[in-house]
Amino acid sequence: MKILITGGAGFIGSHVVRLFVTKYPEYQVFNLDKLTYAGNLANLTDIEDSENYTFLKGDIVDAAYLDEIFSVHKFDAVIHLAAESHVDRSITDPLAFVNTNVIGTVNLLNTARKHWADNLQDHLFYHISTDEVYGSLGAEGFFTEETAYDPRSPYSASKASSDHFVRAYYHTYGMPVKVSNCSNNYGPNHFPEKLIPLAIHNIKNEKPVPVYGKGENVRDWLYVLDHARAIDDIFHRGKIGETYNIGGINEWRNIDLIELLCDLMDEKLDRPKGQSRQLITFVKDRAGHDLRYAIDSSKLMEELGWKPSVTFEEGLSKTVDWYLQNTEWLENVTSGNYQSYYEQQYTDR
Numbered sequence: 001m002k003i004l005i006t007g008g009a010g011f012i013g014s015h016v017v018r019l020f021v022t023k024y025p026e027y028q029v030f031n032l033d034k035l036t037y038a039g040n041l042a043n044l045t046d047i048e049d050s051e052n053y054t055f056l057k058g059d060i061v062d063a064a065y066l067d068e069i070f071s072v073h074k075f076d077a078v079i080h081l082a083a084e085s086h087v088d089r090s091i092t093d094p095l096a097f098v099n100t101n102v103i104g105t106v107n108l109l110n111t112a113r114k115h116w117a118d119n120l121q122d123h124l125f126y127h128i129s130t131d132e133v134y135g136s137l138g139a140e141g142f143f144t145e146e147t148a149y150d151p152r153s154p155y156s157a158s159k160a161s162s163d164h165f166v167r168a169y170y171h172t173y174g175m176p177v178k179v180s181n182c183s184n185n186y187g188p189n190h191f192p193e194k195l196i197p198l199a200i201h202n203i204k205n206e207k208p209v210p211v212y213g214k215g216e217n218v219r220d221w222l223y224v225l226d227h228a229r230a231i232d233d234i235f236h237r238g239k240i241g242e243t244y245n246i247g248g249i250n251e252w253r254n255i256d257l258i259e260l261l262c263d264l265m266d267e268k269l270d271r272p273k274g275q276s277r278q279l280i281t282f283v284k285d286r287a288g289h290d291l292r293y294a295i296d297s298s299k300l301m302e303e304l305g306w307k308p309s310v311t312f313e314e315g316l317s318k319t320v321d322w323y324l325q326n327t328e329w330l331e332n333v334t335s336g337n338y339q340s341y342y343e344q345q346y347t348d349r
């Protein structure tokens with residue numbers, strides 16, 4: 001089987017590519033990535049020479065390029081992760097999110113439909129999405145697959161739109177599709193504009209750790225390899241036309257999470273207990289900041305037998321160790337463009 005994975009040089013994509021390349025040597029895995037600021041081939045150096053792996057540098061917004069690679073490689077299936085993924089960036093530049101997340105997804109669907117026309121049913125388009133499409137919860141309740149869409153940031157609006165297009169191609173053209181909507185991931189290779197890697201980086205360097213608003217917003221955290229395992233399960237055993245929610249059963253208020261991380265890093269860096277908490281700095285809130293996300297994954301757990309395998313304590317400890325050991329990776333991605341973007345964001349708050 002020839003599988004096209006888009007966005008495979010990014011955070012989650014790199015773990016999915018590695019899992020498929022190593023677990024399924026009989027598959028040919030193609031990683032299509034534009035290598036934006038968030039794409040990093042250093043995430044895949046350990047498998048880059050594998051015989052069943054090919055990297056393709058390209059942009060999903062470029063329909064002619066997609067047509068060419070589908071003609072040459074004749075993919076059987078697509079796992080689509082490529083996206084602009086950061087909510088704060090979507091607030092400053094919504095169109096970048098429309099281009100990649102909406103137009104890029106529709107380009108991929110069109111190209112797949114054209115190239116798979118003779119035997120559409122033998123193919124699969126698996127779209128990776130987010131719990132943010134469901135909007136914001138109050139103190140109670142969970143998002144299920146039946147929860148009505150209510151996206152509230154330009155990022156989540158663009159992801160919701162792409163989800164709708166994927167389902168529209170299923171109903172209108174009979175495209176075999178699957179969709180999954182996952183909660184917040186954390187783990188190695190996570191770009192340090194997102195809360196956990198940003199906090200690790202700043203605590204390590206004794207810089208302020210920005211907490212938006214009062215830190216009362218709640219997220220449901222899942223170790224990235226458990227997301228990759230869920231994608232493997234859904235890709236192979238999920239039902240065509242269905243949606244699966246994926247969550248960590250692991251809700252944390254941001255402030256509690258950051259305090260936990262500060263204490264863990266004090267231990268790992270041999271600092272006096274409580275020292276890193278002094279870096280916590282409350283800053284202006286994110287515009288339209290969703291209060292709480294919480295996922296009900298019972299469909300995935302009951303139908304496919306998936307469950308998270310890594311506890312939060314283990315996952316966070318492994319993640320901190322990875323960032324402390326991979327200083328070169330961190331220095332590379334936090335220099336140059338990222339640094340000026342981050343400083344600008346921070347000044348604007």
Ligand code: NAD
Binds near residue numbers: 012040081
């Ligand atoms: P990321 O930003 O780390 O990686 C995105 C990758 O897509 C990068 O390698 C980037 O170079 C590539 N890319 C961006 N625009 C492209 C384009 N036009 N053409 C080709 N490649 C392009 O993102 P991530 O956190 O790994 O998220 C991956 C997917 O999972 C996204 O679709 C995101 O919406 C979804 N998701 C993420 C999370 C999370 O917590 N990070 C949770 C649920 C769902």
Ligand code: DAU
Binds near residue numbers: 085196212219
């Ligand atoms: O829920 C899934 C989503 O999780 C994915 O679809 C997105 O791609 C991914 O980026 C993530 O979105 P969030 O906005 O939840 O993640 P982020 O790490 O940016 O923020 C997590 C929480 O921490 C959120 O409540 C905002 C807050 N925050 C974030 C940053 C970067 C801070 O308090 N300070 C910060 O510096």
